[in-house]
Amino acid sequence: MRILVLGSGAREHAIILALRSEDAGHELFAAPGNAGMAHDATVVAVDPLDPAAVTAFVNQERIDLVVVGPEAPLVAGIADALRERGIPVFGPGRAAAQLEGSKAFAKRIMEAAGVPTARAVHARTTAEVEAAFDELGAPHVVKADGLAAGKGVIVTSDRAAALAHAETYLALGPVLVEEYLDGPEVSLFFLSDGDTVRPLAPAQDYKRLRDGDEGPNTGGMGAYSPLPWLTERFGGEQALTEEVTHTIAEPVIRQLDAEGTPFIGLLYAGLVLTDDGVKVVEFNARFGDPETQVVLPRLVDPLSQLLLSAASGHLEDHPVPAFAEAVAVTVVVASEGYPAAPVTGRMIEGLDAAAAVPGVHLAHAATAVAPDGGLVSSGGRVLSIVALGSSFAEATARAYEAVGHIRLEGAQHRSDIAARVRET
Ligand code: AMP
Ligand code: GLY
Numbered sequence: 572m573r574i575l576v577l578g579s580g581a582r583e584h585a586i587i588l589a590l591r592s593e594d595a596g597h598e599l600f601a602a603p604g605n606a607g608m609a610h611d612a613t614v615v616a617v618d619p620l621d622p623a624a625v626t627a628f629v630n631q632e633r634i635d636l637v638v639v640g641p642e643a644p645l646v647a648g649i650a651d652a653l654r655e656r657g658i659p660v661f662g663p664g665r666a667a668a669q670l671e672g673s674k675a676f677a678k679r680i681m682e683a684a685g686v687p688t689a690r691a692v693h694a695r696t697t698a699e700v701e702a703a704f705d706e707l708g709a710p711h712v713v714k715a716d717g718l719a720a721g722k723g724v725i726v727t728s729d730r731a732a733a734l735a736h737a738e739t740y741l742a743l744g745p746v747l748v749e750e751y752l753d754g755p756e757v758s759l760f761f762l763s764d765g766d767t768v769r770p771l772a773p774a775q776d777y778k779r780l781r782d783g784d785e786g787p788n789t790g791g792m793g794a795y796s797p798l799p800w801l802t803e804r805f806g807g808e809q810a811l812t813e814e815v816t817h818t819i820a821e822p823v824i825r826q827l828d829a830e831g832t833p834f835i836g837l838l839y840a841g842l843v844l845t846d847d848g849v850k851v852v853e854f855n856a857r858f859g860d861p862e863t864q865v866v867l868p869r870l871v872d873p874l875s876q877l878l879l880s881a882a883s884g885h886l887e888d889h890p891v892p893a894f895a896e897a898v899a900v901t902v903v904v905a906s907e908g909y910p911a912a913p914v915t916g917r918m919i920e921g922l923d924a925a926a927a928v929p930g931v932h933l934a935h936a937a938t939a940v941a942p943d944g945g946l947v948s949s950g951g952r953v954l955s956i957v958a959l960g961s962s963f964a965e966a967t968a969r970a971y972e973a974v975g976h977i978r979l980e981g982a983q984h985r986s987d988i989a990a991r992v993r994e995t
Contacts, residue, residue, distance in 0.1 A: 572875055573598040573633060576612070577619035577649065578640025579605045581903075581934035581955035582860035586638060587612045588934065589867040589874045597875060600632065606946055607935020607954075619644040622652030629658050636661065636879050639836070642857050646672040650836070659882040663856050666832035670823070671839075671856040674716050674747050681851060684822035688851040690750040700737045703748035704730060712749040715740040724788055726751065752843035752850050757798065758862045759812065759840045761820040762877055764886040765833030768820045769877070770812045772869055772894040773798050774862040780910065782987045789910045790952060793988030795900045795963065796865040799995045804844065815840060815849055823854070835881060864934050864955045865899035900966040900989045901957045902974050906937075907981025909951035917980050919946045919953065925973035930959045930966065933973075948979060963992045 574590060574597055576583050584607055590597050591611050602625070604614035617628045620643060629637060637653055639645055639662030648665035662668075669676040674691075681688045689712070692703035704711055711733035715723030725736040740746045756778075760771040774796035780786035797808055805811040819840055827834045839855035839862075867874065871893040880886045906913035919938060926933050934957055937950025956973045960966030967989050974984055 572635045572879070573600070574636045574638060574875065575600045575602060575625075575629060575632070575634045576638045576640060577602055577625070577644055579603050579608075579937075580640065580860055581936035581952065582858050582863045583640040584608050584611070584934040584936070585864045585867050585955070585957075586640065586858065586874070588932065589870065593873045593875060595873065595875065600634070602628065605935050605949070606938040606940045607933065619649060620647050622649055625649060626652060626656055626658070629653065635659065636875070636882060638662070638878055640857060642668065642671050642855065645836075645856050659879060660835075661878040661882045662836040663834045664832065667827050667834040667836075668856040670827070670834070670854045674714050674853075675745075677854050678747070680823060680826050684826040686819050686822055686851055687848060689752050692748045693745045694737065694748050695741070695745045697734070697738060697741065700734060700741070700746065700748055704733065707748060707750045710751045712751050713737045713740070714747040714749065716744055716747060726788075752845050752852055754843045754845040755800075756852065757801075757811070757842045757844060758794075758859050759815055759842060760858060760862070760866060761816070761824075761838040761840065762881045762886060762892075763820075763824050763834050763836065763838055764881045764884045765828055765835045766824070766884070767886040768816060768824050768838075769886055769889060769891055770816050770820070771866050771892060772796050773801070773808055773812065774859070774865050776859060776862050777985055777988055780905075780983070780985075782985050787910055789905070791859070791861045791903065792905065792985045793900070793902045794859075794861045794865045795898065795966075795989040795992065796862070796869060797894070797898065799963075799992055811849070815842065819849070819851060835884075860936075860952075861901045861903055861955050864901040864957050868899050868932075868957060868959055869894045869897060871895055897959050897961060898963050898966050899957060899959050900963065900970045901934075901955045902970045902984055902988050903936075903952050904954040904956065904974065904977055904979065905952050905983045906948050906950070906979070907983065909983060913948075913951035914981060915948050915950060917948045918978075919948055920978040921976040922946065922954075924976035925956060928958070928969050928973040928976070930969045931973040932957050953979060953982070963989050963995050967993050
């Protein structure tokens, strides 16, 4: 197949590596891609936010399937533009992508579908925010309504800090004040063709910048899959996955379909396993980053067939995808100053030595080729170091050995990724 992947992060690189690993001779294109992807796909300077440019490229290159990586092109309507022209595209249209693009929309859909989530209040003024804090109690959770790349959310017991965060975003519109959900977080992905739903394997993401879940929220600093501790808590991954499929994913997909806005693509459920059961903390309308880097390397079924089936309404022909027993860990290497103000343009060295560690591969996020032919950083999250192993002890040792080879001035990474499962 001739497949175009839109996006330029480590998630998109992971998608390309999974397609490449099928050995099916796919012709792969990435727009706009990055320096690392250039080894695995043809990187093209097409703006994913420009429907006319993307459709022109698709027609010119006779692309069979477009896979949309990030949320911004979805919310901008790229999938609608392609679908209108009969081009198979994996990614929801603008209306269904509001599940991620608007927290108010997501809450309404969850309520209509009877899906458990945190209680929430829409506040328009400082006084309403304060009243919501009183009603919902601490810790306080405040969210900006629109897309904010993981930065619009604050979770804190410091009421003054929560209020200051709310006031920053109140200038742009109403904010959401939420009940705090207490418990471990799980990211679970579902493929959907608008009707049928198929779960992938669960992963855990590390959203805070620093070890011990300290520091600001980020786009994600590391992840691992599978989640062995689900056995004690839920009787295993399969039990959790089935429960969430039936109580969360299917009702949401049905609700969106009933409203005339079918969701074709990847439904990302961010879940908290509370003492009162599984609750949704957020939905995203695309693969998670960095979770994709640990989920896709474990996928046994050919990814291209699953994505094409979802894009063309035939997912029901596929059984639930199978995953390898191997475990996967990813550690994100980020720039100095990330997430607030990443320093870019710095030389990156040691990639070959990192990739030479057994079981390790690199997914590039923000890398660019310098005039001298070397690599430089070009954004906040620079690389995802991915390690596979037969145990978490092995995979984490491999991942951190590889991280140790990367030389990037001021780089940041967490040293506690998968720490809670390292003995397994
Ligand atoms: P969101 O942008 O909604 O995905 O939130 C980002 C992160 O903030 C989540 O992954 C959680 O770690 C945390 N978070 C958001 N909402 C809540 C909540 N109601 N209770 C606890 N943690 C939350
Ligand atoms: N890992 C969080 C996200 O992709 O939104």
